[in-house]
Amino acid sequence: MIKIYSHLESVFEKLTSVATSILGNSITFIIALALVLFWWANSFFATRDLHQIIGDIIFGTTFLSLFIIQKSFNKFSASLHLKINELVSSHDTASNTVLNVEAKTEREITELSKEYSELAEKISDLNDEIEAK
Numbered sequence: 001m002i003k004i005y006s007h008l009e010s011v012f013e014k015l016t017s018v019a020t021s022i023l024g025n026s027i028t029f030i031i032a033l034a035l036v037l038f039w040w041a042n043s044f045f046a047t048r049d050l051h052q053i054i055g056d057i058i059f060g061t062t063f064l065s066l067f068i069i070q071k072s073f074n075k076f077s078a079s080l081h082l083k084i085n086e087l088v089s090s091h092d093t094a095s096n097t098v099l100n101v102e103a104k105t106e107r108e109i110t111e112l113s114k115e116y117s118e119l120a121e122k123i124s125d126l127n128d129e130i131e132a133k
Helices: 002-023 026-045 048-090 106-132
Strands: none
Touching (some): 002 048
């Protein structure tokens, strides 16, 4: 069962990569815009069946694009978090409390944010004192 899931995840990853490349292309946008304009103009002149088919295609594409975009965002977000965690962990004076901050609750993140805001104010005050001397 795990092998099947792993294989499906791999296939979906490849599909998402290809779909993201296609959906992010300017030509695809122009084609989609033309299709929407055709669909809109067609509602005045053509039969209801053609109008309904085009509307269904647009709806289906939009619905599937939501999942493709979310998968791409999840991958991007995870890789960004990994890179930031690597930078934080490699710096000697960095606080390790921010490692894996994305796994913390919203309340914990708010508390950390307050702590770092206070720290920034203290540093700013120290810099002002140093400049004044």
